Amino acid sequence: MRVFNYFLLLFLGCYAGVPAYGQKSKPTPIKLKVMTFNIHHGENNLGKTNLTRVADLIKKHKPDFVALQEIDSGATRSGKLNQMRILSLLTGYEEAFGKTIDLQGGKYGLGILSTRPIEAVQRLKLPNPDSTEPRLLMCALVDLGVNKYVRFCTTHLDHRSPLNRGLQAAVINENLQNSLYPVIVGGDFNATADEHTLEAMTKYWNDAGANTEGATYPDNGKRIDYFWTHKESPFKVLDYRVLYEPTTSDHLPVVVTYSFGK
Template sequence: MVKILTVKVLKYSLYLLICWGSLAGVEAQKTKAKPAAKPMTLKVMTFNIHHGENNVGKTNLTRVVELVKEYQPDFVALQEIDSVVPRSGKLNQMRILSLLSDYHSAFSAAIDLQGGKYGLGILSKRPIEHVQKLKLPNPDSTEQRILMCALVPLSEGKSIRFCNTHLDHKSALNRGLQAAIINENLQNSIYPVILGGDFNATADNHTLEALTKYWNDAGANSVQATYPGNGKRIDYFWTHQSAPFKVVEYKVLDEPTASDHLPVLVTYSLGK
């Protein structure tokens, strides 16, 4: 009888060991670390399109669309956009760019002009959830400038604020205050921010100090001009130093006849 019981105990013990081993294997599979998610890649473009006019006085809207289709940026910041202004044929330029490129679009007026509007535009591959416009300081009473931001949901439950501006080219006082207000309004954003546009100053100019102190300049290592008229780099993309962005590629596109500025194209990786 003792021998039979011993055999039964051994069999039961073996059964428990097998079951325990199987369960341990299942638990190990459950707790096995998932591979780290790859950073999201975002490609962005900024282009001052000279109110839709090329260097021989013809429309450059078709060329802008061709560039968008060729490089497929996720977002495009456009400066000097006309909306039903007589000098540009009373065209709704952002509507045309949106229809021809099949991108979502938004327009924010900075000033009234010839019975129409003039300001900034954004093109986005993804639907735009919300648009904000902020009037920037203008104590020297030159042309009114604005900051325009679009909130756009990304995949994986993330959203981004893609912002666009065009700072004062006449008044250094205005430009410095405008850069400071932009920094003040964007540096604590709960969403990652990419800020692009025409800043009308080189990166070593004191008027951009509020940006150069707290923001990363995607083209910091580039010496290529973005405004051929004076041979200077005045068009930028910035990301805050605390934001999870890394520059993968920076390019100034060789488009000397499309506008008086050159388009800037940046690819970022966006981490957690």
């Protein structure tokens, strides 16, 4: 009778949700905090370098990954500084840089900071049929250390040409929606979520700040800086906030905390 009761309990444990000896528990979701910030080529509203303040914000909020736009590297206007290297040294994060244009003897483009190892970096030129400023999508493949990887991406879409911006959003969607690894895309998209130029993103991707009213570009009072995750990916927004930093750059930084994993 005792033997029968033992096997009955084992059966119930396997099929009725009661843990049985040897059963593996479900993996605990990972929390990932991310930040995106257009740092205005490292210059604050007084024309002084803002790199120390950007580093202080990163150290205060402790994001796992940071997507940066308008980064100078060796350009005369910013003292020929390698801004990504400086931010990496000040924060202790790994860094990656992607050039969009040559500028004043140096380069200008995008940056990624990561607390975790960057395994590979992809730099994809985006369409520019109206021949305005070239634009880029940059993604880092990051090892989360638990047999999981994530592609963390940054971009800065065209602010002048709606045609360019719409095509750029479409190419980003096409390039990333079938990724082998889950994707987080952050950056300055230079459009509000209701504009048709972002249709490729709003159709297939979740906007972490959807249904929020906080502007990220104070000059026009609009929300144009975003984090997106694909609607079929295992991300859930736990917290979304826009940091009030009106004197650090012309944009405000956005910080999102995700739960990653089913």
